[in-house]
Amino acid sequence: MALTEIAVKQAKPKDRAYKLTDAGSLFLFISPSGGKSWRWRYYADDKQKLLTLGMYPDVSLAKARELRDEARREKNAGRDPMQERKTAKLVRQIAAENSFAAVAEAWFEYWKPTKSPRHAEYVIKRLRADVFPELGGRPISAIQTAEVVAMTKKIAARGTTHA
Numbered sequence: 829m830a831l832t833e834i835a836v837k838q839a840k841p842k843d844r845a846y847k848l849t850d851a852g853s854l855f856l857f858i859s860p861s862g863g864k865s866w867r868w869r870y871y872a873d874d875k876q877k878l879l880t881l882g883m884y885p886d887v888s889l890a891k892a893r894e895l896r897d898e899a900r901r902e903k904n905a906g907r908d909p910m911q912e913r914k915t916a917k918l919v920r921q922i923a924a925e926n927s928f929a930a931v932a933e934a935w936f937e938y939w940k941p942t943k944s945p946r947h948a949e950y951v952i953k954r955l956r957a958d959v960f961p962e963l964g965g966r967p968i969s970a971i972q973t974a975e976v977v978a979m980t981k982k983i984a985a986r987g988t989t990h991a
Contacts, residue, residue: 831856833889839864854896856884866892868899872908879910928971929964958983 831850839848841862847855853869864884870877881887881895899909924930932955940948962979963971 831889836864836884836889850889850893852893852896852900854881854892856892866895868896870899870903870909872903872910877908877910879913923967923969926968927964928966928968929960931968932959932964958988 831848835848836856839856839858841858841860843860845857845859847857849855855867855869857865857867859865866881866884866887868879868881870879879899881892881899884892887895902909902912936948936952936955940952943951959979962982963975
């Protein structure tokens with residue numbers, strides 16, 4: 829029998845973890861500490877896998893069903909939903925490591941030994957004040973030429989450039 833929002837809301841922790849099952853291998857896992865998480869059990873490569881869809885009440889019963897259905901569509905398309913999540917997380921991590929600020933800081937450490945300390949300090953100060961607030965957190969691969977031009981014009985409009 830399918831779960832109801834009332835049953836989910838009224839589920840209380842017990843001495844041991846337990847599950848409230850819904851349709852399509854979706855269930856609510858209730859831990860002894862009172863945490864409630866939505867999980868979907870599926871098989872991939874002849875192995876049983878468990879995909880956590882989110883915590884209740886942040887993820888409602890209806891939203892958990894939507895997420896289960898999305899994951900099921902991924903699986904039916906030949907992709908492992910858990911592997912897709914891991915890959916997406918890795919892509920985000922690599923993008924953060926390749927942010928404009930991270931790459932610029934690495935470049936600066938390579939570049940500064942051949943420059944005067946005063947000039948090197950001026951360059952990093954300008955990057956941190958003018959460029960990093962605009963582009964610093966963005967992945968290098970996502971920055972468009974037009975954004976760099978617009979940022980440069982904005983800096984020039986303040987009168988901070990010199991001949």
